[in-house]
Amino acid sequence: MTSKPQGRSPAFKIKRPKRSEVNYCPQFPVGETEATLEKLRVELLTDIKLRNGKEMVKAKMEKTFSYRRYEVIRDAPMVQDFKGRWPALFDVFEINSEFKRLTTLPLQSRFLSKLDLLSRKLQALYEKRGGQIGKKLKQLMEEMKTESGEDDLDSVREGVLRALCVYLNEDPENLIKDHVGHDNTVFEDYAEETTVGIFTSRRHEAQSKPDDIGIILEGQVVIQELDNVPLAISLLFGLLYALNMDYPPQLRYFFEVVQKVIMELDGGVLSRKAQALINRLYE
Structure with missing residues (x-):
């Protein structure tokens, strides 16, 4: 692992994309802005708690993929902070889905x-x-x-x-x-x-x-x-x-x-x- 700036440890650095990362940092969906995608992110915090919210979570995680990648690459957040913002990602189904979004391959x-x-x-x-x-x-x-x-x-x-x-x-x-x-x-x-x-x-x-x-x-x-x-x-x-x-x-x-x-x-x-x-x- 690479070292962090002082006061933050341990961490990860921004890396260049592997050739296999087809969608390393895609563009936002047409018609969406950082503000509209942030609104969807906030909605996800409630959706994951709903008994019948699985399909809504799936759709919104798909739509906010580019926003999530932008955040990872731009901010290099600590895992704890990122999980607080995107708890839906830390799920077997969504990890598989995110990997496929990135590489187009099943995990x-x-x-x-x-x-x-x-x-x-x-x-x-x-x-x-x-x-x-x-x-x-x-x-x-x-x-x-x-x-x-x-x-x-x-x-x-x-x-x-x-x-x-x-x-x-x-x-x-x-x-x-x-x-x-x-x-x-x-x-x-x-x-x-x-x-x-x-x-x-x-x-x-x-x-x-x-x-x-x-x-x-x-x-x-x-x-x-x-x-x-x-x-x-x-x-x-x-x-x-x-x-x-x-x-x-x-x-x-x-x-x-x-x-x-x-x-x-x-x-x-x-x-x-x-x-x-x-x-x-x-x-």
Whole structure:
């Protein structure tokens, strides 16, 4: 992450659009002004509380997309402030919709389907890896099979993604932090210190499924009660696009692979690690 001006931390900078960001900063809809779109934004704060407001929210989020992008790029707001202004965005459906508005591509379905296509090849690469990284990969994949069984698709996906971090010589705990027990202070300290991450929480170590899974950005829990970790990773990736955030340096290769290998977005220029991974996947 890049550093903030003094007095504001942590933050994200304005970045140049990736080639895959087709609608990086589109024009306002014909006939709309900043004032009229601001009025719609305020209406959204009420609409999201309505029992039957889903279609209104969907339509107004679509109409205010350009205004939201303008705000992100112009002001680079803190996530907490942005969520206060646009709470409707922090929802599984709307994150998927925003990503498609930006790139014209589906997020969750594309991520999971491509991951499934690559899963066996990735596992084969993990088995071939030697040295200390190879030992870590073997242990991680064995734990995955022991805890969940080979038929639990979500757990297999999660294991493959955690192992991808290890394979790229990055620490999966920088991506996913597992919490056990009821010590809220420990969790609050972790959340406050986390700029980009996913958490799982269990009451007891023996639980096979977490009680909660969520996403943290800039010290704030922005979405929780997600069904599984692979879903959380896809949504985190989508939020990084929607909020114009840089990939955290300690996970730069992981997110590069997600973007350019799994999602196949802007894959023309690759780091050596990503290029080596592609070469080995398709040998």
